[in-house]
Amino acid sequence: MASARSDRRISADHIPVKLVIAGPFGVGKTTIVGALSEIEPLNTEEVLTQAGTLVDDLTGVNEKTTTTTAIDFGRLTLPGVVLYLFGAPGQTRFQVLWDELVRGALGVLVLADTRRIDDSFAVLDLVENAGIRYAVAVNHFPDSPQYPPEALRQALDLDPRTPLLVCDARDPASARASLIALVEHIRELVLS
Amino acid sequence: MTSGRQRRRVVPDYMAAARLSVPEHISVERTTLVSIAADADAGGLDPPASHLLALLRDEPLSVYECAAHLGLPYCVVRLLVAGLVGNGTLLTRDPPPSDLPDIEILELVLSGLRAL
Numbered sequence: 001m002a003s004a005r006s007d008r009r010i011s012a013d014h015i016p017v018k019l020v021i022a023g024p025f026g027v028g029k030t031t032i033v034g035a036l037s038e039i040e041p042l043n044t045e046e047v048l049t050q051a052g053t054l055v056d057d058l059t060g061v062n063e064k065t066t067t068t069t070a071i072d073f074g075r076l077t078l079p080g081v082v083l084y085l086f087g088a089p090g091q092t093r094f095q096v097l098w099d100e101l102v103r104g105a106l107g108v109l110v111l112a113d114t115r116r117i118d119d120s121f122a123v124l125d126l127v128e129n130a131g132i133r134y135a136v137a138v139n140h141f142p143d144s145p146q147y148p149p150e151a152l153r154q155a156l157d158l159d160p161r162t163p164l165l166v167c168d169a170r171d172p173a174s175a176r177a178s179l180i181a182l183v184e185h186i187r188e189l190v191l192s
Numbered sequence: 193m194t195s196g197r198q199r200r201r202v203v204p205d206y207m208a209a210a211r212l213s214v215p216e217h218i219s220v221e222r223t224t225l226v227s228i229a230a231d232a233d234a235g236g237l238d239p240p241a242s243h244l245l246a247l248l249r250d251e252p253l254s255v256y257e258c259a260a261h262l263g264l265p266y267c268v269v270r271l272l273v274a275g276l277v278g279n280g281t282l283l284t285r286d287p288p289p290s291d292l293p294d295i296e297i298l299e300l301v302l303s304g305l306r307a308l
Contacts, residue, residue, distance in 0.1 A: 011251075018223045078308075080300045100222075103221075
């Protein structure tokens, strides 16, 4: 175990790599960053936040009483690379912050919630406008309605090549599988 | 979620920002990896700078993590780092440009994730 731990130390030779996880409020960005990160996720406030509680629609996410516009930040140290994860708000009013976050990112994992599929449109618009590679992962909640993948694909108007996954944001293995699918997709795009 | 350590401000923002000499060209962003230069002179640094160096003594960190641990805004720490790079105290490693990601980096990420 000692050697496994020392593998996790960052050296100045590690290549920093960035992935963005985007989605509407309450979709599970904080959860998935927490499930993936090796450090306690950091949370710094970049944008003023109080106003958001009036603007952001919380219907359908009853348990959520506050809205965080702060960015979730997690880290995964892998051999040779250190992967930084940003949980980014998916509202178009954060366009400036969004542009900064996706600059230099390998790609974006878009989290969607089938209970509020419409909320994902703004995020998908941001991703498409940024011209960045992405995959969509549906975070499955206990009361999420089940739709066949084709119906979801159609509802989200996804390109047939864009990966559409189902994940449980709380489960590290499931969250990791989504990231792997995203990076595999990016690799295919780069190789093609 | 936010721990006490992150909340506690070691240095107030205005003090951290007051004496920053800002280089003309800054290529420091959130995920820039920051480490201490081998020949860095840690003497005579301002409080924010010496806190930053103490933070980096164990291992390199991203600018974003530095900001969170120092309890200072990212934009302040970005300038702080840029200044210390300018005078040779710190070294940085920027994320590679990603218009066309390097296939070797993608393979590293994939094999790393699969091995977890």
